[in-house]
Amino acid sequence: MEDFQILIGGAAGQGSKSAGRLIARVLNRYGYKIYVYEDYPSLIRGGHNFSLIRVSKDNKRSIKRQVDFLLALNKDTLERHRDKLSGRGCIIYNADEVDEAEGIGAPIETIATEVGKKIMQNTALCAYFCKAVGISEGVMKEVVETLPAPDKNLKVAEKAYQKAEKENDLEDIGDPVPLVTGNEALSLGALEAGLENYFAYPMTPSTSILHFLAGLETECDVQVMQPENEVGVINTALGAAYAGRRSMVGTSGGGFALMAEGVSLAGISETPIVIIESQRAGPASGVPTYNAQSDLNFALNAGHGDFLRFVFTPGDAEEAFYLTNLAMNLSWKYQVPAIVLIDKDISESTFSFDQSVLEKGEYWEESRGECGKHYDRYEDNEFGISPLCYPGKEATVRNNSYEHNEYGTTTEDPDEVVKMQDKRMKKKPLMEEEIERLEMVKVFGEGKKALVTWGSSKMAAKEAGKKAGWKVIQIMSFAPFPEKRFKNALEGVEELVVVEENRLGQAAEIIKRYTEVDRKVLKYDGRPFYEEEILNELN
16 A cells, blocks of 8 residues: 555544544654645534545655545444445444444444553554555554553553454565654744744644644743733733744634734834744634635735734745744844745644755844944944844843834934835845745746646645646745746746635736736635645646
């Protein structure tokens, strides 16, 4: 088996997500590359949850309509997903709940209750799967031992494994690699760039950044704080950055809406700050646990007045690591806000992580000024980037939300207002040159027809383009926009199709400033693209 997909589902509280992670880790031990997509409603209890696990030798990172293994913790899972089973597919179901069905009936509740706890039925189901595909009992037990209550979970796994029957022999193809979510990857990228403070108010799908970094406070010397709301988050973070701490905040669209005035404050005060905006389906509360790419215009325009910013759009875990690392360094280099516009499918999905990207992680020391009694915080120079000193023993630093002169004193003088506006805009050509030097446009394949995409849609577009013989162009920066690199990628292209997850075609409208767009392939039901959907549109 070189490329197959597993669906494991059940009611909320039955542990389908934990079971999916367990299976992913077991298959990772055999050297297979893993991509796990999580689907769940915005309910604390009840509702249907499932995980889709794409398993491949060549690291495919999109989901398909059809599944090869359907693992059902309850009857509802069978009823919802039976029609997705491929011709070679296999069902393993909870025989204690389902009277009869095709496939392998597993008495998982009985086993779990006899030697462990009823909630451990997900462990029993995983053990049946492991035996069926030919995973050794030893490898399965190594992973189960890392679960909570390992003794009881081991007993459940062992008994289920003994009752199950072997159907295949899974080939061991290599060594395991780290499995990380997009939120974990971007957190590591920020830490590599010197993150010292993280502020957030819980909001799906960014919440796990808060939990992950809180667990690393001591080990990585990072301070994590949850203020009272998103207004408090952005203002507290700006205060920490003003005092010299490399700071980052995380939220989703609704929380970012509350931060918009603070983003504008960062713009006029030239306070560096990194903002993680993990998109979910809106407007308002929308479909809060599902995906969208509909905050692009918002990220590019949030905040009142004219000021510069970076907006980066990673398409997988490695890019989340690299672009967050870059955002931190560039924000402090140019003293502007930097937004990493990620989305739910990257934030919460699990990836086999290519560790070579760690070599791109850097820490850039910001330009420090001559601190002293006559320090001019907003010195107007050739490049518009003023020397940066921090208040306290270093210098007297004046900073507020009003327009100001070079020293930082409030002014309404028309000449000073123009001078400071122009001073801040001097950074624009430097930021544009910086982006053109970096690989902010990726090209996969070649041909006279091209797909243009961004964010998580890159994963399905890349697979569909490969099968259809189309070039795929991915954009990773929208502010500044990498115009030269993008136009180079378009050389020889005669037909251009933009693929993204929003109703208006937001990226397509931006791309029209630089070239003609023939068609848009849009999806906005909260679910990620299947590669077959894009292929059907191309055909």
